[in-house]
Structures are given as C-alpha cells and as structure tokens.
Amino acid sequence: MNVIEKVKILGAAGKFDVCASTASCRKTPSLDRVGSAVSSGICHSFTPDGRCVSLFKVLYTNSCSFDCKYCPNTCSGRKASFEPEELGNLFISLYLGNYVEGLFLSSGIAGDPDRVSEKMIETVNFIRERHKFRGYVHSKVLPGTDYSLVKALSEVSDRMSVNVETPSKARMGMVSSNKEFKSDILRRQAWIKRLASRKNLPAGQTTQFIVGASGESDLEILRLMDWEYRQMKVKRCYFSAFSPVKETALEGKERTPIWRENRLYQCDWLLRKYGFPLGDLKNVMDGEFLANEAPKLLMARQTLDSPVDVNECSFEDLIKVPGIGLVTAKRILGYRKKDKVKGYEELRNMGVVLKRARPFIEVAGKHQRRLGDFL
Numbered sequence: 001m002n003v004i005e006k007v008k009i010l011g012a013a014g015k016f017d018v019c020a021s022t023a024s025c026r027k028t029p030s031l032d033r034v035g036s037a038v039s040s041g042i043c044h045s046f047t048p049d050g051r052c053v054s055l056f057k058v059l060y061t062n063s064c065s066f067d068c069k070y071c072p073n074t075c076s077g078r079k080a081s082f083e084p085e086e087l088g089n090l091f092i093s094l095y096l097g098n099y100v101e102g103l104f105l106s107s108g109i110a111g112d113p114d115r116v117s118e119k120m121i122e123t124v125n126f127i128r129e130r131h132k133f134r135g136y137v138h139s140k141v142l143p144g145t146d147y148s149l150v151k152a153l154s155e156v157s158d159r160m161s162v163n164v165e166t167p168s169k170a171r172m173g174m175v176s177s178n179k180e181f182k183s184d185i186l187r188r189q190a191w192i193k194r195l196a197s198r199k200n201l202p203a204g205q206t207t208q209f210i211v212g213a214s215g216e217s218d219l220e221i222l223r224l225m226d227w228e229y230r231q232m233k234v235k236r237c238y239f240s241a242f243s244p245v246k247e248t249a250l251e252g253k254e255r256t257p258i259w260r261e262n263r264l265y266q267c268d269w270l271l272r273k274y275g276f277p278l279g280d281l282k283n284v285m286d287g288e289f290l291a292n293e294a295p296k297l298l299m300a301r302q303t304l305d306s307p308v309d310v311n312e313c314s315f316e317d318l319i320k321v322p323g324i325g326l327v328t329a330k331r332i333l334g335y336r337k338k339d340k341v342k343g344y345e346e347l348r349n350m351g352v353v354l355k356r357a358r359p360f361i362e363v364a365g366k367h368q369r370r371l372g373d374f375l
C-alpha cells in the first residue's frame with residue numbers, strides 16, 4: 001500500500017478524535033466550495049501561547065484489538081499502518097510545504113499497547129532528532145501503556161491526551177468490555193498530570209467525551225468534567241456528539257443531536273472561564289439533562305429577580321447578564337471609573353448585545369419591563 005492510500009485511511013480514521021473546534025461541523029465537501037471538516041487529515045488547535053495552528057491529524061495504525069462499540073476501528077474495513085520513518089518523513093514534507101504546523105498523533109492498539117506506543121515515540125523522536133523539528137506535537141496516550149513509555153512520550157510532546165469517552169466506570173462498561181475506566185484512563189491521566197512541567201508538556205493534557213454513546217446524562221458528563229479540571233488539571237474537555245458508524249456494534253443507535261454537544265460546550269465555558277459553580281447549572285436542568293436553550297439565559301431568568309444596575313453592580317453580577325461577556329464586563333467597570341453609563345448606546349459601543357441584555361439590566365434608572373413584572 002502506498003503512502004497516499006495510507007494517509008487516506010489513517011487520516012480519515014483520525015477525524016473521530018475531536019482535539020479541534022471544528023469537531024461539530026458536519027458540512028460536506030463540494031467542488032464549488034472550500035472548507036470541510038468531514039474528510040479529515042488537518043485540524044486546528046491552540047498552542048500554549050494562544051496561536052491557532054494547523055495540525056496533521058493521523059493514526060499510526062487503525063487496527064485495534066479493543067472492542068469499543070462506537071469506534072470505526074473495530075470494523076473489518078481496510079487496515080493500514082505506518083512505519084515511524086515513513087510517517088515522520090511524510091509529516092516533515094507537509095510541514096516544509098507549509099500545509100501544517102504541527103502533528104496530532106493517535107493510534108489504534110494493534111495487540112500490545114506498549115509496542116504501538118514505542119512506534120509512536122520512535123516517530124516523534126525521528127522528527128525531533130533527525131529533522132530538528134521544534135514545533136507542536138500532540139500525542140495520544142493509549143490505554144494500557146506502561147509508565148516508562150508515557151514518560152518518554154511526554155518528553156517529546158507539547159500536549160498529551162487520554163480520552164475519558166464516558167463519565168464513569170459503569171458507563172464505560174456499557175461500551176467496551178476491555179477498556180478499564182480507572183486503570184486505563186484515570187491512572188494514566190494522573191501520570192500525565194505529574195509529568196507535565198514547563199519543559200515537558202507545556203500545553204498540558206486534554207480529554208474528550210463521546211456524548212450519548214453510553215446513554216449517560218448531561219449531569220454525569222458535567223460532574224466528571226468539573227472533576228477533571230480540578231483534580232487532573234486538564235486544560236480542555238472536548239465533546240463529540242455520538243454518531244453511529246456502519247458495521248460497529250452501535251450502528252443502529254440514534255445519533256446524538258448536535259445541539260447537545262453545543263450546550264455542553266457552553267456549560268464548559270461558564271464553568272471554566274466564568275467560574276460559575278456546577279450547582280447553578282444543575283438548577284436549570286430538566287432533571288439531569290440540559291434544555292436546548294443557552295444555559296446562561298436560563299440561569300439569568302432564574303437568579304436575576306430584579307434588573308442589574310450597570311452603574312452600581314459588581315463584576316460577578318454583570319457577567320450573569322446574557323449579552324455581557326467577561327471582556328465587556330471589564331470594559332463597563334473601566335468606563336465607570338471615569339463616568340456613569342447614561343444610555344443603551346454607550347453599552348452597545350462597549351460590546352453589550354442589547355437584544356439579550358436589555359431585559360436584565362437597569363441603565364440610569366431605566367429598564368425594559370419583563371413579563372414577570374406583570375404577574
């Protein structure tokens with residue numbers, strides 16, 4: 001099999017790992033348009049200094065002896081594997097051609113995870129040592145890999161990840177008979193946390209959930225996500241709405257609506273960036289599931305009984321208002337040091353989305369009345 005055929009197979013197999021923000025895009029390619037996230041191979045990610053880089057996203061092999069019910073690598077389709085030098089040379093030619101700026105390397109587990117991990121390390125070592133590549137490398141840690149190999153991989157990678165996929169041991173048991181939640185995933189995440197330093201893994205570790213594959217609730221996902229940020233010091237959690245793949249054990253299972261993935265990303269943002277407690281999100285759930293409405297709007301409806309006075313309120317109250325983000329709230333506080341906010345137009349100029357914010361704010365004694373005012 002030539003290298004182009006391998007790229008077609010192993011690049012396409014890599015698209016199921018959503019390390020990039022294009023994950024939820026389902027647009028199909030066509031001749032009269034540019035831009036598609038379906039046929040994979042190159043994705044985007046953010047380096048520790050905040051730059052967006054294009055990564056060559058590929059599997060070392062798509063053969064796997066595990067039996068994860070959602071995974072296309074369990075199908076009997078065409079199998080392919082690279083050799084370390086072959087993959088290293090291919091990556092460097094793409095890099096020198098300005099097609100990509102970094103590498104995202106994952107793999108199926110063909111037999112012994114240590115053997116496959118050794119090949120992945122050999123590949124990264126090859127581009128680092130032979131080609132003096134100093135750019136960004138994101139490496140996947142395979143379930144079952146020995147500590148010494150995880151350590152060796154951490155020494156040549158900028159970021160590593162182990163996918164939790166499901167929110168608990170019981171849920172994992174529903175989709176895989178041989179992937180062990182605690183030892184294969186959590187233990188290896190704890191190792192990576194320990195190994196991360198300024199020199200090794202400057203971009204830390206990330207993880208991914210497959211939403212809806214094991215019948216889990218949103219609350220189960222959010223609980224583990226919250227724990228991952230606090231305990232495992234994970235930099236980002238990614239979500240991928242479950243989509244059935246032909247010939248897998250879950251091929252007949254219904255696809256998870258994409259809005260569920262989007263709402264989870266909104267919750268992630270509110271917990272991670274705004275510092276809202278998980279309990280506040282829980283209060284606006286329908287049982288253990290998110291509604292298909294912006295969680296911040298639902299929280300504002302529930303907690304902001306009276307309009308927030310933009311000239312008097314705290315930063316914490318300002319960011320509860322829909323249409324006012326972290327940057328805009330800081331601008332309003334900065335403005336207040338010099339002058340009072342006198343009208344909606346000033347707020348609009350500072351970046352407030354008035355359509356969303358108006359029902360929740362008071363400006364110079366004026367506020368738009370809400371339905372609740374009449375009840």
Ligand code: SF4
Binds near residue numbers: 074108
């Ligand atoms: S371990 Fe599971 S998810 Fe990973 S490649 Fe193998 S079958 Fe797929």
